[in-house]
Amino acid sequence: MAVSESGNARSTTPLTEDLLNGGRLLRRAFLEAPTRSAHRGATVIGPGQRDAPAFLIHRGLAYSSTTLPDGRRSITDILLPMDIVGIDNVVMGYAPHAVVAANELFYRPLDADAVRELMFNSQVALRVLALICEARRRADRHMSGLIRLSARERLSAFYLGIYDRLLRRELISRPTFNASFTQDEIADHLGLTMVHVSRTLRRLREEKLLLVDRQVVIILDVEGLTRAAGGSSNKSATVLRRA
Amino acid sequence: MAVSESGNARSTTPLTEDLLNGGRLLRRAFLEAPTRSAHRGATVIGPGQRDAPAFLIHRGLAYSSTTLPDGRRSITDILLPMDIVGIDNVVMGYAPHAVVAANELFYRPLDADAVRELMFNSQVALRVLALICEARRRADRHMSGLIRLSARERLSAFYLGIYDRLLRRELISRPTFNASFTQDEIADHLGLTMVHVSRTLRRLREEKLLLVDRQVVIILDVEGLTRAAGGSSNKSATVLRRA
DNA sequence: CGGCGGATTGAAGGGAATCAATGCTTGTGG
DNA sequence: CCACAAGCATTGATTCCCTTCAATCCGCCG
Secondary structure (H helix, E strand, O other), X not given: OOOOOOOOOOOHHHHHHHHHHHHHHHHHHHHHOOOEEEOOOOEEEOOOOEOOOEEEEEEOOEEXXXXXXXXXXXXXXXXXXXXXXXXXXXXXXXXXXXXXXXXXXXEEEEOHHHHHHHOOOHHHHHHHHHHHHHHHHHHHHHHHHHHHOOHHHHHHHHHHHHHHHHHHOOOOOOOEEEOOOOHHHHHHHHOOOHHHHHHHHHHHHHOOOEEEEOOEEEXXXXXXXXXXXXXXXXXXXXXXXXX | OOOOOOOOOOOHHHHHHHHHHHHHHHHHHHHHXXXXXXXXXXXXXXXXXXXXXXXXXXXXXXXXXXXXXXXXEEEEEEEOXXXXXXXXXXXXXXXXXXXXXXXXXXXXXXXXXXXXHHOOOHHHHHHHHHHHHHHHHHHHHHHHHHHHOOHHHHHHHHHHHHHHHHHHOOOOOOOEEEOOOOHHHHHHHHOOOHHHHHHHHHHHHHOOOEEEEOOEEEEOOHHHHHHHOOOOOOHHHHHHHHO
């Protein structure tokens, strides 16, 4: 994959270096853009929007959702600080789903054309590719969960997944964080109903695994919750903590 | 996105031309590779395989699946002839899920490094990006289905989706095709049980919407099945037919 | 023929949905 | 400053879609 100008030497080092450098370049470009903000519930990118910009989330949470003709909603992805959102829209030319702010959101949008311009640089292109693949992998994992996990397992995996992502970005150091999602939104992400989410969270609380009060999430027992999520659904977090 | 050498003119034409040309180049490279075959049930790419090749499916069907530690399986994607599989593995360096042949499968594998080499060409890189985005979109759509559709809707959408993809590639012209999936496999794709798949297919048969007998799938009423799938879940097929 | 993987069908049970009522915050306006 | 409304969360009662368990059937192949 577009291994820079360093000839065709194929040790892994130059590749990851390309990735890192591409990431730096991309991030820098976003940081030059002005910060914008959106209130909770605001639609940052409309569904079907043509040539939508990509943006870097600076602070706050968002999610991408689609709505069926009959009104049923499904939330397909959860977006956290330091995520670059909508890169695939840039590639494809239009946004298939809406992006909505889950709380006060601060972000830096970058024009679709600007991103395309940046991608002339092969390091950046590589990084973009990696970003999309990462999102794809997240989607795959979530799909597996929807297919074969129970409500309890899904909720456990949901919060562990967010915890893992925040941890990896060093945005938190302990299993406590903010996740200002409505139970309705969580339900639309996990394929459940609000009522059942409420009940299941109560059960997890009673089991002293997880505590969700309004915005605040406290994972009381990471190991236990991981077990409740159906096993090694995200061993990466634990591995990372040991390292 | 890497708009060829034609300066920064931004009419849509050169972009789609790049895409087409990149597709041609990529396809040509695959066609130079020797054809391989795999029997039904054979694992073409193992889970977690390092530096797995990509391949073009020439004939037959396949699917990608992951298995949970406790044995539950989920099938995350269905792969048809003319699909290029495992491109994202090439990018990321390893395959997160297994690819399994659903029937007698003929394919042309291309070494990961060879694909990377090809991607020096920006047209090819663009095409690869588009391929990944297409797969991503498919994943998103399927996720929405898993989140908010009933068993009947899911099954309808499942067969309509395959029909749509085959139609678009002009591999078929009428709503009849082969889909040699076990009901167990379909269940693991749609998040149901084999038993319920069987029952639901019977219902669809009784409603004269869909006929599935062993390998052979006959959509008796495309419009009706589309309605059963929860509305405009894939209007593209109908649009294409009218064109 | 006998065995095996897959499909079908029935009966029973359970997990999640639905319906419905209540409580709790938060924000807004009188 | 309080009242009221709106949005979200909680909880109970009931329903139902789907699962589980189990038996049978069918086509296929050694």
